[in-house]
Structure formats: structure tokens, C-alpha cells
Amino acid sequence: MLVDTHAHLLPYDYPADAPECFPRMEPVDGDSARTLLFGALRFRARDVFFNAERRIEAQDASGVDVEVLSPMPPLLRSDLPPADGLSLARHVNEFTAALCDAHPHRLLGLGMVPLQDPESAAAELTAIRDQGLHGVEIASNIAGESIGDERFLPFFAEAERLGLAVFVHAMPTATDRLPQSAMGTYVVGLEGALAASSLVAGGTAAKCPDLRIAFSHAAGGYPLMLPRAQYFWSGSWNEGPVDLDRAVAPDDGPSPLDHARRFYYDTLVFDHRALRYLIDLLGPDRLLIGSDFPAMPRETPTARTLRAMNLPADTLHRITYDNAYTWLGLPPPT
Numbered sequence: 001m002l003v004d005t006h007a008h009l010l011p012y013d014y015p016a017d018a019p020e021c022f023p024r025m026e027p028v029d030g031d032s033a034r035t036l037l038f039g040a041l042r043f044r045a046r047d048v049f050f051n052a053e054r055r056i057e058a059q060d061a062s063g064v065d066v067e068v069l070s071p072m073p074p075l076l077r078s079d080l081p082p083a084d085g086l087s088l089a090r091h092v093n094e095f096t097a098a099l100c101d102a103h104p105h106r107l108l109g110l111g112m113v114p115l116q117d118p119e120s121a122a123a124e125l126t127a128i129r130d131q132g133l134h135g136v137e138i139a140s141n142i143a144g145e146s147i148g149d150e151r152f153l154p155f156f157a158e159a160e161r162l163g164l165a166v167f168v169h170a171m172p173t174a175t176d177r178l179p180q181s182a183m184g185t186y187v188v189g190l191e192g193a194l195a196a197s198s199l200v201a202g203g204t205a206a207k208c209p210d211l212r213i214a215f216s217h218a219a220g221g222y223p224l225m226l227p228r229a230q231y232f233w234s235g236s237w238n239e240g241p242v243d244l245d246r247a248v249a250p251d252d253g254p255s256p257l258d259h260a261r262r263f264y265y266d267t268l269v270f271d272h273r274a275l276r277y278l279i280d281l282l283g284p285d286r287l288l289i290g291s292d293f294p295a296m297p298r299e300t301p302t303a304r305t306l307r308a309m310n311l312p313a314d315t316l317h318r319i320t321y322d323n324a325y326t327w328l329g330l331p332p333p334t
Helices: 052-062 082-101 118-130 150-162 186-201 222-234 256-260 272-282 313-328
Strands: 003-009 024-027 034-038 041-045 066-071 107-109 135-139 165-169 213-215 264-266
Touching: 003 082, 003 313, 052 066, 066 082, 066 165, 066 313, 082 107, 082 118, 118 135, 118 150, 150 165, 165 186, 186 213, 186 222, 186 256, 222 256, 222 272
Parallel strands: 003 066, 066 107, 135 165, 165 213, 213 264
Antiparallel strands: 024 034, 034 041
8 A cells, every 4th residue: 555645736726806916826738737837837737637547547547546645835835815715725725625525535635724824724724624624734944934934833832732634845945056957956955955954943843843744855954964963962873872962953952863753754765775774763753755746757656765675564564554554644545
């Protein structure tokens, strides 16, 4: 059995009287695809983005049993006026709930919120839960602001209280330190690391110990930063015992690795050596299958690289199936 926890959708259309800042979905002549127009973005969306039957066909073709569907990241526009952001989120969430209702055992939905207005975002989480959605997708930064900033803490505390999962999707920010062509590669890795680090350094991870939160693309460079953070905390190499004479930044709370091992990470890292590192450092109970489908093609079959690593059967089952339901707070189907 296999659950793909990082798969995206797009609504088929938007209300005719929607604000001018809303996206549009225009038909493509002679094709079932539609073109997403959102600001400067033009994206040709195949029908698998919005058609439940086509999604099930695609699952069957690639060996996927269940998808966790979240909005395409460009919809997570934190520069919209809060009222428009809330209206957009509600439209997308209604579409997501309806799409998943077509096949409730194979399509599990995540909503979205206007996190540029943390109070409104937190209040909307109850509606997301009541629609039958299992969590919420957020961007790794909110208009360039760290999600670990204290003003977002009430949102995370409410998600924790309601038992909703959170999926943090890496989103590029404006930067002149890399060429524009690097936005979808290197900047995504940087964003994941900054998002995960900010939740620990800003105190959110400590204040919301039961928050079930996952990061796209294994939180980018975050796992490689952890051994250094652990050394500065403990003063010892190789996760050895604490040496207070050598520790640079000790504290009484959980260690950097303890914090990191409460998060979840998808496996979209493209290399068996990277997967091995994640399993060894973070543990097999922290990893989720992710593909970014249909924005990216899946491996055929899905998780082929992971399956070729000769992992113990129970480890493979955790990563491909059980962990997804634990993260979502659901009992795995028998």
C-alpha cells in the first residue's frame, strides 16, 4: 500500500464575480486541459488537476493507493488583501472537499488559509475541519516573513488544538543572490531549511509539542544543518552525550535533533543516498512519500527508488503507508 502525501490540485474554475485579483482558469481549445492565469503566472493544467476520475486512473497507473491533495503552491498568495485571501481560500477549500468526496478513501484533502492575517487563518481552521479536510497547506514564508515569527503562533496553536495536520510547502522569495532560473531548485531547498529552522529557533516547536507538521522536499537543507546544531547544543560529535564544557548553545529543552524528529518530511529528494541519510538521521517513522504530482511526473512505479533500497519490510511499510495516517491523525484502513 502507498500514500502519496505531496500531490496537488487546482479548481476547475472560479466565480464569475470574483475579485480581479483572483486566479482564472481558461479553456484550452480542443483539449480537456485548462490554463491557470494568476498575476504573471500562466500554467497549463491537465485535467488530472481537477477531475477525480482522472486522478484515480493516474493513481492506478503509478501504483498509488491514496493521495493527500493540497492546492498548487501558486494559489498560496500571501500578498493578497486578507479579505480576498480568505475568499480565495474558501473557494479552493470547497472545491477540494467536493473533489475528495468523489472518492473519500483514495483522496484526502488539505485546505488553505490567508496566513497574511493570522487571526483570520486560525479562525478558518474550524471550517476546514468541518468540511472533512484533514489539515492545511501553508507556504514556507508569508510575504517574505518567517513562519516561525511569534505572530503566527496562535495559528499553529489552533491547528494543534483541532488536531489538524500542517503541510509546509517551500515557496521561493524575492532574492538577487541567485538567478531567476534557480528559483525552483536551490531556493526551494533554502526555503525548506529556513522554515523548519524558524519554527525551532522561534519557539513554536517547543510551544506546540503535539503539532503534526510536515515539510515538502524533506525541508531542503535542514537535515544537513542538524548535526552542526546538535554539536553546538551538546558539545559532542555523533549525537554523543552532552559535554557542557564544550557546548556553545546549551538549553534545558529538547535538543535540535529531538525537535527535528517530531516533524515529518516527504521523500522527494531524488536520490537513494539522500533517502538513506534521512532514514538514518531522522528515523523511518518521520518520512512520507511525496511526488509533487501532477506538477511533476512520478517515478514509475511511485517510490521505485525507495523500494529498491532493500529496506526491512516494516520500515518500508511505515514510510509508504502508516506514517501518512499518523501525520493526518487518522487510523490506517485495514
